[in-house]
Amino acid sequence: MAVLKASGLGKVFPGVVALDGVDLELRGGYVHALIGANGAGKSTLIKILTGYYPSYEGRIELNGQLISIHKPSDAFRYGIEVVHQEVDTTLIPYLSIAENLLIEKLATPAEGFFVRKRELHRQARQILQTLQLDMDVDQPVADLSLPQKQLLVIARAISRNASFLILDEPTASLGVSDVERLFTMIRKLKQRGVSFLYVSHRLTEIQEIADDITILRGGKKVAYFNRETFEMSKAIEAMLGAQPGKLFPTRMPITERELVLEVRNLGWGKRLKNISFQAFRGEVLGITGLTGAGKTELLNILAGCEKADHGDIILDGKVVHFRQPKDAIRHGIFLIPEDRRHRGLWIEHSIRTNVTLPFIRDFSYLSFVLPFKEISHVLQIINRLKLVPPNPEMTVKNLSGGNQQKVVIGKWLLQKGRVVLFDEATQGIDIGAKQEVYVLARELAHTSAVIFSSSDVDEVLGLADHVLVMRDGQIVGEFDTQPIDRQQVMELATGAVRTTTAYTTAQEE
Amino acid sequence: MTSDKTPTASRKAGIAVAKPIRVNLGSFLSRFFLRYGLILTLILVSLFFSIRTQAFASIDNLLDILRAVSILTIVALGVTFSVVVSGFDVSVGAVTGLAVILSTALMVIWGVPWYFAILICLAVGAIIGLLNSFLIIRLRIPDLLATLGVLYLVQGLQMSITKGDAVYKGMTNPWSPTREIAGGAIHPNFLFLGQGFVLSSEAFRGIPVPVVIMAVIALIAFIFLEFSRFGRIFYAVGGNIEAARLAGVDVNKVRMTAYVISSVLATIGGLVLAARIGSGAVKAGDPYLLDAVAATYFGFAVLNARRANVFGTVLGAIFVGVMLNGLTMMNIPWYIQDVIKGLVLIVSLGLSYYTTRR
Numbered sequence: 001m002a003v004l005k006a007s008g009l010g011k012v013f014p015g016v017v018a019l020d021g022v023d024l025e026l027r028g029g030y031v032h033a034l035i036g037a038n039g040a041g042k043s044t045l046i047k048i049l050t051g052y053y054p055s056y057e058g059r060i061e062l063n064g065q066l067i068s069i070h071k072p073s074d075a076f077r078y079g080i081e082v083v084h085q086e087v088d089t090t091l092i093p094y095l096s097i098a099e100n101l102l103i104e105k106l107a108t109p110a111e112g113f114f115v116r117k118r119e120l121h122r123q124a125r126q127i128l129q130t131l132q133l134d135m136d137v138d139q140p141v142a143d144l145s146l147p148q149k150q151l152l153v154i155a156r157a158i159s160r161n162a163s164f165l166i167l168d169e170p171t172a173s174l175g176v177s178d179v180e181r182l183f184t185m186i187r188k189l190k191q192r193g194v195s196f197l198y199v200s201h202r203l204t205e206i207q208e209i210a211d212d213i214t215i216l217r218g219g220k221k222v223a224y225f226n227r228e229t230f231e232m233s234k235a236i237e238a239m240l241g242a243q244p245g246k247l248f249p250t251r252m253p254i255t256e257r258e259l260v261l262e263v264r265n266l267g268w269g270k271r272l273k274n275i276s277f278q279a280f281r282g283e284v285l286g287i288t289g290l291t292g293a294g295k296t297e298l299l300n301i302l303a304g305c306e307k308a309d310h311g312d313i314i315l316d317g318k319v320v321h322f323r324q325p326k327d328a329i330r331h332g333i334f335l336i337p338e339d340r341r342h343r344g345l346w347i348e349h350s351i352r353t354n355v356t357l358p359f360i361r362d363f364s365y366l367s368f369v370l371p372f373k374e375i376s377h378v379l380q381i382i383n384r385l386k387l388v389p390p391n392p393e394m395t396v397k398n399l400s401g402g403n404q405q406k407v408v409i410g411k412w413l414l415q416k417g418r419v420v421l422f423d424e425a426t427q428g429i430d431i432g433a434k435q436e437v438y439v440l441a442r443e444l445a446h447t448s449a450v451i452f453s454s455s456d457v458d459e460v461l462g463l464a465d466h467v468l469v470m471r472d473g474q475i476v477g478e479f480d481t482q483p484i485d486r487q488q489v490m491e492l493a494t495g496a497v498r499t500t501t502a503y504t505t506a507q508e509e
Numbered sequence: 510m511t512s513d514k515t516p517t518a519s520r521k522a523g524i525a526v527a528k529p530i531r532v533n534l535g536s537f538l539s540r541f542f543l544r545y546g547l548i549l550t551l552i553l554v555s556l557f558f559s560i561r562t563q564a565f566a567s568i569d570n571l572l573d574i575l576r577a578v579s580i581l582t583i584v585a586l587g588v589t590f591s592v593v594v595s596g597f598d599v600s601v602g603a604v605t606g607l608a609v610i611l612s613t614a615l616m617v618i619w620g621v622p623w624y625f626a627i628l629i630c631l632a633v634g635a636i637i638g639l640l641n642s643f644l645i646i647r648l649r650i651p652d653l654l655a656t657l658g659v660l661y662l663v664q665g666l667q668m669s670i671t672k673g674d675a676v677y678k679g680m681t682n683p684w685s686p687t688r689e690i691a692g693g694a695i696h697p698n699f700l701f702l703g704q705g706f707v708l709s710s711e712a713f714r715g716i717p718v719p720v721v722i723m724a725v726i727a728l729i730a731f732i733f734l735e736f737s738r739f740g741r742i743f744y745a746v747g748g749n750i751e752a753a754r755l756a757g758v759d760v761n762k763v764r765m766t767a768y769v770i771s772s773v774l775a776t777i778g779g780l781v782l783a784a785r786i787g788s789g790a791v792k793a794g795d796p797y798l799l800d801a802v803a804a805t806y807f808g809f810a811v812l813n814a815r816r817a818n819v820f821g822t823v824l825g826a827i828f829v830g831v832m833l834n835g836l837t838m839m840n841i842p843w844y845i846q847d848v849i850k851g852l853v854l855i856v857s858l859g860l861s862y863y864t865t866r867r
Contacts, residue, residue, distance in 0.1 A: 329757035346748040
């Protein structure tokens, strides 16, 4: 079995040590997990191993032989490949599965002028068969779901004889059942001697799949565990560098519970059916379910991005209708959307212009923006969000994922919202930033009803006072007494258990 | 060094951190040229022309250059608005041309008072802007294609007004069955917009009216985009339309406004052009499209803004004007001038984008 051994890896950028003397060993047939907060050096390490940097510190050995990786083709030659989180960037949507699988072949001049479709399909089918993937090779890649695309990219790497596969946050946007499928594939490939470097923020998954665990912080290797010695709390401690406080803020004693939002019988095509629930000020209402269960659709309707076919949204006792998000915002319903880069941020703009845009009228006189009023407001927000660096003119593009997410939240932070909607707000951010997002959600619950939607069941259970479980556009479970049985939530979310009524209260049943 | 074969990264970084404020002359210079390169070039080119040609450095010539670029600047500011909201309007040249023919035809052929002619033209310009935004926003036709369609439409309309004739005093009325002479004339007040001077004295010829119009429009546009909350909203729509929508911006209204501003400014440019030449030449607006787009994208490079901005567009237009004026004075043939325009655009944008990509 092939062994890739890196020792003393280091990389310095002007003023920053991105990586400092890190050792790492990838053994054939094993999964090595790499974890760390954002900025810990994970991506620098990946980039070194895949030949992105022409120069760096340290040495890399393959089976005891010193090798040099200084450009992407080097890494490719030694069988090192990376599957990025955004798989779409490496696939060509209007080409078929077969064409994408064998794209190198198509690009070789030796293959001749005409595409031999039958031969291409035969080879593609063979590749998929050995991995026991059931896909139609003639289907365009554009029609595939995200998890299917991911499996396809892995299959392509394997077909090119990759023996070291780097998976960069592979499960960031996968639902529970897709994660299981991915893990099945990983286990299968392990038996064939493939070695994995598995980069993720999700510790529960790592516990399940990883054989070795390396933890980075501030560019240094701060801890190493194997399957036996791994402990969740120690891992979190190593990542954060300090004794972790509690991951989730304490729930408030519910004294002034006030009904703010009521949804009655909401329906939207086939995507949402008979949605009814209530949200209270002073509470965090959690919504969980697999990706595609309808959570995002529901929140989009509440925020005025989409229009429901039927049903009522009742805010403070009055039925409201929204034609566009502007109307919802005027009523005090704020959305922190999924996919912050595309829907929540102006990536090329400064922190200042990002956070003041929705209420720019409040900082203007006769339509002129008042610089001092604006800046003092921005500094207040930066202060509350603990943004790093605390510079209002910083371009958002240059912030870490966690800080970017805080900027999205910052837009609404100091406004008097009635309902604040969080949609997958902790996706792709490190555990320290997650903790801060939870605290912000909890704080906002003092003044507004907070709806926190996430496909990460653990965070919803840890944070929320009251939990709704969705599946196939319906609410299939409702829990309001702590503690909530995680197993039962999972069963409802995955459809392992069929509910007879839409409403099932865990304790009452 | 032999004793320490593998220095760790931190030791190297220690050196770097110890001297954090070491002035790197190379990077300072490159950053300086990125920001001020175009302005510096403008000054150098002006100096060069001043030395080579005696007439260049005079106040009168300076104002002549500004007058020469005033129409272009006005049209380019319109293009800037559409680019700010991440759209594109290629119909501006045709709209400029339409305003030239329509305004003069109204006065000469139909004897409409000059102020009504102006108002009608502005209204028609606004309607074309609304048509553009209807096609782009409601029918969801890509902006380039929609405005290209409107370009042809407007060009055809422009020709139809006079059945393809140019408009001048004493022309035969193309709509009269007996081909009689058109009775109207272009009013001197209208001509003043293109040919007049203000603040004239015995020693000073005065400031050309087109320059004043350009300055006023540029100032308003600058304040609007840089200091008003609307500017924020316009740039927000251009930067990320979905994020703007979710932040409560009525994005369609903003885009519509941008296209209407674009067409109205193109119309104003056309009115000044008509007043300047004193007649209605056919397709007089055509060259303004490419020059206006070029000026807007020059603006990207000014102060390394990398987004459309009023200051940059004005400077870009002046830059084009200075080049052409200077080259003409140096007796460079007109057919070489486009080559030089193209080179300057490529070099300035190339430098700006290439250096920032790394």
